[in-house]
Amino acid sequence: MGGASPCASCKLLRRRCAKDCVFAPYFPSDDPHKFAIVHKVFGASNISKMLQELPVHQRGDAVSSLVYEANARARDPVYGCVGAISYLQSQVSQLQMQLAVAQAEIVCIQMQQDHDQQQHNINQLMLAADEHEKSYFLHNNFLNFSSATANVANVNYDSFKKEPRYGHDMVS
Amino acid sequence: MNSSRCAACKHLRRRCPSDCIFAPYFPSNNPRRFAYVHKIFGASNVGKILQDLPVSYRREAANTLCYEAYCRIKDPVYGCAGIVDQLNEQLKVAEYQLATIRAAITTTLQPSYLLDQSLPM
Numbered sequence: 553m554g555g556a557s558p559c560a561s562c563k564l565l566r567r568r569c570a571k572d573c574v575f576a577p578y579f580p581s582d583d584p585h586k587f588a589i590v591h592k593v594f595g596a597s598n599i600s601k602m603l604q605e606l607p608v609h610q611r612g613d614a615v616s617s618l619v620y621e622a623n624a625r626a627r628d629p630v631y632g633c634v635g636a637i638s639y640l641q642s643q644v645s646q647l648q649m650q651l652a653v654a655q656a657e658i659v660c661i662q663m664q665q666d667h668d669q670q671q672h673n674i675n676q677l678m679l680a681a682d683e684h685e686k687s688y689f690l691h692n693n694f695l696n697f698s699s700a701t702a703n704v705a706n707v708n709y710d711s712f713k714k715e716p717r718y719g720h721d722m723v724s
Numbered sequence: 725m726n727s728s729r730c731a732a733c734k735h736l737r738r739r740c741p742s743d744c745i746f747a748p749y750f751p752s753n754n755p756r757r758f759a760y761v762h763k764i765f766g767a768s769n770v771g772k773i774l775q776d777l778p779v780s781y782r783r784e785a786a787n788t789l790c791y792e793a794y795c796r797i798k799d800p801v802y803g804c805a806g807i808v809d810q811l812n813e814q815l816k817v818a819e820y821q822l823a824t825i826r827a828a829i830t831t832t833l834q835p836s837y838l839l840d841q842s843l844p845m
Contacts, residue, residue, distance in 0.1 A: 595766040602764075602800060610801045617805035621792065629773055630781045633804045634788040640811035647818035654825040661832050 560587040565596055574603050578615040586619055593622040731758040736767060745774050749786035757790050764793040 558569030559576035564587055569576060575596075579587040590599055599618065603611050624633035631638070732746035733739065735758050740747060746767075750758040761770050770789060774782050796803035 593769060594764065595769055598764060598766050602796075606800060614801045617802045620805045620808075621796075621803060625773075625792075629777055630785045631788050632792055633808060634791050636808050637804060637811065640808065640815060644811060644814050644818060647815065647822060651818060651822050651825065654822060654829065658825060658829050658832065661829065665832070 557581050560584045561591070561596060564588060564591060574600055578603075578612060589626055590615075590618050590622045593625045594618060728752060731755045732762075732767060735759060735762060745771050749774070749783055760793040760797055761786075761789050764796050765789060 556569075558567075558581065559573055560579040560581050560583060561575035562569035562573060563581060563584065575587065594602075602618070603614065606614055621633050624636065628635050729740035729752060730744055730747035731750040731752050731754060733744060734752060735755065746758065750761075758767075761767075765773075770786075773789065774785060777785055792804050795807060799806050802809070
């Protein structure tokens with residue numbers, strides 16, 4: 553042991569802390585509560601077996617999750633961390649429902665806006681068409697009027713003077 | 725010896741008394757259920773947890789212990805804590821997506837947004 557202080561596990565279990573103690577890297581002597589809680593819920597023997605079945609690089613994470621579960625079980629002996637799972641699952645379901653409603657709402661808004669936009673475009677086109685038709689009508693009628701007046705200007709009035717048919721002859 | 729021992733007493737190879745703490749929650753027709761909790765928690769710890777609870781809570785406690793043990797056997801590194809992490813992550817993502825969509829709805833309904841979307845006269 554070389555004079556090193558025993559780890560929290562060996563202190564609690566009142567045994568010699570070997571050099572290759574499986575608990576020592578994860579349960580330092582300055583945090584006795586950490587081992588006490590996992591020992592109370594899982595038991596030192598079970599923790600030792602679980603850690604030994606894992607590769608060394610995964611043991612740290614395993615200890616953290618075991619400590620989390622042990623604390624949850626100590627706080628809530630009936631549900632432990634399963635209570636947190638239930639709660640979170642219902643929160644996620646609720647949020648997903650709200651998300652679906654919000655997504656449907658935005659689709660409706662976009663569809664309504666597209667419809668309004670199309671209607672606006674149609675109205676604009678009709679207005680433009682009306683204006684174009686009016687100006688076409690006016691333009692064409694102006695031309696006809698112009699040519700009509702031009703024809704009138706070309707009439708020979710002398711023919712009227714030569715052939716009076718009524719009035720003057722009848723009087724004399 | 726009781727001819728119909730519960731799964732716990734069968735596993736532990738002992739007599740199943742009439743007031744066995746495990747018998748109501750670990751019937752003999754489901755031996756795996758007790759095997760899981762014994763592997764992870766140990767029979768002694770499970771017995772202590774159940775003994776310390778009022779009778780009306782024991783069934784629920786036995787069920788959650790079984791679930792937790794099963795999760796730990798399936799995932800020896802993270803167990804149930806891994807599921808809690810995943811759910812927390814899903815919650816964060818869903819909250820972010822909801823906030824984004826709600827902001828988009830608010831922006832879309834702004835009068836200035838509607839004016840910007842109209843065709844030039």
